[in-house]
Amino acid sequence: MVSDTSPLQPRLEIRNLVRSFGGLRVVDDVSLSIMPGQVTCLLGPSGCGKSTTLRMIAGIEKQDAGSIWADGALVCDGVFRVPPEGRATGLMFQDFALFPHLSVAGNVAYGLSGRASKTRGRVQELLERVGMSAHIDRYPHELSGGEQQRVALARALAPRPKIMLMDEPFSGLDDRLRDDIRDETLEVLKAEGTAVLLVTHEPGEAMRMADEIALMRDGKIVQMGAPYNIYNTPVDKEAAGFFSDINTVPAHVHGALAATQFGQFLVPGVADGTAVDIVIRPQHLKIDFDRAGKGPNATIADGTPARGTVKRARFMGIESLVEFTLDDGSQMKAVIPSVFLPKKGTVLWLMIRRDKCFIFPRSA
Numbered sequence: 551m552v553s554d555t556s557p558l559q560p561r562l563e564i565r566n567l568v569r570s571f572g573g574l575r576v577v578d579d580v581s582l583s584i585m586p587g588q589v590t591c592l593l594g595p596s597g598c599g600k601s602t603t604l605r606m607i608a609g610i611e612k613q614d615a616g617s618i619w620a621d622g623a624l625v626c627d628g629v630f631r632v633p634p635e636g637r638a639t640g641l642m643f644q645d646f647a648l649f650p651h652l653s654v655a656g657n658v659a660y661g662l663s664g665r666a667s668k669t670r671g672r673v674q675e676l677l678e679r680v681g682m683s684a685h686i687d688r689y690p691h692e693l694s695g696g697e698q699q700r701v702a703l704a705r706a707l708a709p710r711p712k713i714m715l716m717d718e719p720f721s722g723l724d725d726r727l728r729d730d731i732r733d734e735t736l737e738v739l740k741a742e743g744t745a746v747l748l749v750t751h752e753p754g755e756a757m758r759m760a761d762e763i764a765l766m767r768d769g770k771i772v773q774m775g776a777p778y779n780i781y782n783t784p785v786d787k788e789a790a791g792f793f794s795d796i797n798t799v800p801a802h803v804h805g806a807l808a809a810t811q812f813g814q815f816l817v818p819g820v821a822d823g824t825a826v827d828i829v830i831r832p833q834h835l836k837i838d839f840d841r842a843g844k845g846p847n848a849t850i851a852d853g854t855p856a857r858g859t860v861k862r863a864r865f866m867g868i869e870s871l872v873e874f875t876l877d878d879g880s881q882m883k884a885v886i887p888s889v890f891l892p893k894k895g896t897v898l899w900l901m902i903r904r905d906k907c908f909i910f911p912r913s914a
């Protein structure tokens with residue numbers, strides 16, 4: 551069954567997928583589409599339904615409702631169903647387990663059919679691409695974790711899958727190695743034009759890997775967009791807080807304004823009496839020195855400064871994390887360049903940049 555043959559056709563499309571366990575909808579009406587060569591990250595906290603979504607696309611799990619399409623052709627719906635082995639889909643999961651009795655070449659060749667010379671060519675090409683051609687005759691137990699992961703990637707790519715499903719594939723690696731392998735993996739997948747759906751609970755990984763992030767919570771996609779947009783225009787306080795620490799200033803609206811110790815914030819179109827949260831990331835708080843008990847003058851861009859006393863300051867390498875107690879007893883965190891590490895008890899003035907804060911109705 552073919553729905554559309556447009557060149558702008560998604561390589562993978564899922565429509566209104568639903569899956570329940572014990573009466574609880576763990577995947578609740580999830581839809582998304584991925585173009586060839588595009589990497590989409592399904593990002594969300596543990597248990598939000600990411601892996602179940604991936605397993606339904608792979609065909610390992612059956613959906614209760616919804617449909618899956620590849621290149622405009624139906625893969626499965628309530629009636630029709632292509633079995634897992636018939637889906638042109640590569641899988642790379644955290645427990646990637648290479649076959650221990652097969653060499654690197656044997657592992658990559660596994661799943662390839664055709665003339666031996668052609669197979670050998672493809673194996674060599676892929677091992678070169680993942681930087682493992684020197685290890686072609688080794689066995690898995692002779693390789694480091696990172697090397698095994700590269701071989702697993704080559705193995706998953708060998709049959710030229712149109713779609714690659716990856717579930718936390720880098721989580722067993724240490725930080726530096728993980729960064730390298732992520733970047734290399736991305737390069738290989740882009741070069742192959744594969745549509746990638748990568749599951750992760752790490753916002754940093756999603757921001758680094760994704761062309762598009764689908765932010766998932768309680769079985770639903772709550773926001774979808776490019777990393778820059780998701781980070782800079784979160785749909786709600788929880789979405790903002792998923793990517794970094796946040797500071798929250800509670801306020802009430804009167805006459806389209808929310809008054810706080812940081813001055814007034816414009817909240818047009820919000821009814822009087824509405825409780826709102828003004829949210830600012832620690833790296834966007836502006837800090838200035840105390841001038842004999844006074845702070846800098848108020849401005850339209852930064853509002854009114856509020857006085858804070860340093861409670862704790864930690865050197866973090868490129869940045870310092872400074873925790874403040876404000877005069878009203880509330881706490882705030884700021885991330886500042888590490889050339890500056892104020893001592894406990896130092897008085898400083900904090901400002902909220904109006905172009906960097908988010909204002910959300912307070913959730914119950």
Ligand SMILES: Nc1ncnc2c1ncn2[C@@H]1O[C@H](COP(=O)(O)OP(=O)(O)OP(=O)(O)O)[C@@H](O)[C@H]1O
Nearest residue numbers: 571572576594595596597598599600601602603751
């Ligand atoms: N076969 C199953 N039977 C019953 N419940 C299940 C089954 N598979 C998953 N669940 C439940 O469904 C929910 C979603 O699980 P899923 O593995 O999709 O989440 P996740 O977002 O991938 O989490 P994690 O990041 O921890 O892997 C969880 O509450 C999980 O316990």
